Amino acid sequence: MATFSTNEFKSGLKVMLxxxxxxxxxxxxxxxxKGQAFNRVKMRNLKSGKVWERTFKSGESLEGADVMDLDxxxxxxxxxxxxxxxxxxxxxxxxxxxxxxxxxIRWLKEQDSYLVTLWNDAPIAVTPANFxxxxxxxxxxxxxxxxxxxxxxxxxxxxxAVVKVxxxxxxxxxxxxxxxxxxxxxxxxx
Amino acid sequence: xxxxxxxxxxxxxxxxRSRIYSIIRQFFDDRDVIEVTTPVLGAxxxxxxxxxxxxxxxxxxxxxxxxxxxxxxxxxxxxxxxSIYQICPAFRAGEMGSRHNTEFAMLEWYRVGLSIDDLIMExxxxxxxxxxxxxxxxxxxxxxxxxxxxxxxxxxxxxxxTLAELRQLIEQAGLASDxxxxxxxxxxxxxxxxxxxxxxxxxxxxxxAFVSDFPGSQAALAKKAVNESGDEVARRFEFYWRxxxxxxxxxxxxxxxxxxxxxxxxxxxRTARGLPVVASDEKLLASMSKLPDCAGVxxxxxxxxxxxxxxxxxxxxxxxxxxxL
Numbered sequence: 001m002a003t004f005s006t007n008e009f010k011s012g013l014k015v016m017l018x019x020x021x022x023x024x025x026x027x028x029x030x031x032x033x034k035g036q037a038f039n040r041v042k043m044r045n046l047k048s049g050k051v052w053e054r055t056f057k058s059g060e061s062l063e064g065a066d067v068m069d070l071d072x073x074x075x076x077x078x079x080x081x082x083x084x085x086x087x088x089x090x091x092x093x094x095x096x097x098x099x100x101x102x103x104x105i106r107w108l109k110e111q112d113s114y115l116v117t118l119w120n121d122a123p124i125a126v127t128p129a130n131f132x133x134x135x136x137x138x139x140x141x142x143x144x145x146x147x148x149x150x151x152x153x154x155x156x157x158x159x160x161a162v163v164k165v166x167x168x169x170x171x172x173x174x175x176x177x178x179x180x181x182x183x184x185x186x187x188x189x190x
Numbered sequence: 191x192x193x194x195x196x197x198x199x200x201x202x203x204x205x206x207r208s209r210i211y212s213i214i215r216q217f218f219d220d221r222d223v224i225e226v227t228t229p230v231l232g233a234x235x236x237x238x239x240x241x242x243x244x245x246x247x248x249x250x251x252x253x254x255x256x257x258x259x260x261x262x263x264x265x266x267x268x269x270x271x272x273s274i275y276q277i278c279p280a281f282r283a284g285e286m287g288s289r290h291n292t293e294f295a296m297l298e299w300y301r302v303g304l305s306i307d308d309l310i311m312e313x314x315x316x317x318x319x320x321x322x323x324x325x326x327x328x329x330x331x332x333x334x335x336x337x338x339x340x341x342x343x344x345x346x347x348x349x350x351x352t353l354a355e356l357r358q359l360i361e362q363a364g365l366a367s368d369x370x371x372x373x374x375x376x377x378x379x380x381x382x383x384x385x386x387x388x389x390x391x392x393x394x395x396x397x398x399a400f401v402s403d404f405p406g407s408q409a410a411l412a413k414k415a416v417n418e419s420g421d422e423v424a425r426r427f428e429f430y431w432r433x434x435x436x437x438x439x440x441x442x443x444x445x446x447x448x449x450x451x452x453x454x455x456x457x458x459x460r461t462a463r464g465l466p467v468v469a470s471d472e473k474l475l476a477s478m479s480k481l482p483d484c485a486g487v488x489x490x491x492x493x494x495x496x497x498x499x500x501x502x503x504x505x506x507x508x509x510x511x512x513x514x515l
């Protein structure tokens with residue numbers, strides 16, 4: 001894999017750091033007064049999801065990481081792996097383990113599209129679309145006048161995700177949720 | 191990689207930049223400071239630990255593109271030129287970013303017989319003249335000592351802090367410091383001080399502000415002195431605005447022996463870090479005995495234009511930044 005030096009670090013570049021594939025978020029060149037120049041780099045560890053901030057001597061280099069993001073359809077899970085299918089017509093399937101699926105587990109709906117991050121061809125992360133439409137599996141019937149929680153009540157969706165919804169939402173209804181915030185957006189007319 | 195033939199600077203900024211140059215020339219004309227031109231091509235590099243000169247090879251000879259006109263201008267001063275100024279290109283290898291370009295414009299001037307405080311006042315007056323001419327207003331300029339800012343921010347005296355104490359401040363501030371080699375020498379503590387100062391203090395210097403009395407180990411070519419608390423300080427100042435370092439000034443060192451030993455120390459630090467040594471400029475050293483007492487300052491002219499024109503990248507104020515060559 002090619003190596004990249006600090007002056008080639010751009011947002012989105014995938015590099016290896018301490019054995020983990022990382023995606024560069026920000027790269028700032030700093031040169032204090034007559035001091036040593038360095039690059040302050042913010043990067044996301046693609047395996048753990050954590051954001052790291054590191055400094056590098058200007059000109060230092062890192063190995064590139066063989067990372068790809070693929071659009072895939074969620075098919076099913078066998079308890080150990082969550083299986084996704086490529087949408088490029090090949091029907092090829094890949095299995096992501098629990099660690100790779102991570103937080104996305106609460107937004108997985110069969111036949112919906114997800115962004116699967118592959119490192120050396122193996123899934124390491126799954127990202128849902130910004131919005132998903134999911135059915136309400138369980139919720140209390142909201143009683144009028146019940147404003148104890150500011151006009152919302154918790155609802156458990158078909159995926160297991162728990163979201164605060166308005167009192168008028170009932171079991172069986174489909175709602176649109178922002179996966180980035182976990183917030184109810186609107187009811188979807190079926 | 192930008193492939194366009196177009197300049198990064200727009201027509202309006204081009205005009206304003208030209209106007210800024212006129213104002214600067216008038217400013218020095220009014221004060222009887224003459225404009226000089228010295229060679230950009232030199233026979234010696236700088237031994238400064240963190241500056242890498244661009245080199246040119248012509249047959250057997252190696253030339254260095256200047257990282258500042260300092261050495262040549264000091265030789266002129268030593269020959270009896272009197273106060274002088276210059277607007278010229280300067281080159282620093284590997285420096286590229288929103289405020290850096292390998293080749294950049296420097297406004298540098300030396301005032302014979304003026305104290306460092308007089309020079310600070312003069313820089314202040316120049317900035318005011320420019321702001322008034324371009325924005326029709328006056329600005330309030332602040333003045334702090336390095337220690338005052340450091341103690342205020344970290345509660346520790348920068349002149350007496352140990353390496354361990356500085357490392358602790360870095361950890362407490364949550365700063366990454368992977369780029370610093372802990373060799374345990376002066377250059378290491380300078381690197382820690384720089385990291386703390388540039389990360390936590392500089393960005394706060396939004397209003398135009400002078401910072402003076404730098405740590406003694408960061409004196410470069412400035413005289414050293416002792417401050418009221420008995421700490422060794424460098425007679426050096428910097429000027430900041432909107433968190434950007436705009437100028438670096440000194441009460442110029444005139445002692446050849448001391449300058450020679452500082453150059454030697456630089457090379458020791460270089461060797462300790464696996465960097466090549468740089469031959470000292472023996473003509474500069476020879477001229478020192480005739481160098482009059484003077485204060486000098488170097489202003490990053492591109493950055494000054496950036497601030498006056500309210501631009502956020504150096505690419506927007508110069509004709510062709512490196513990516514556009």
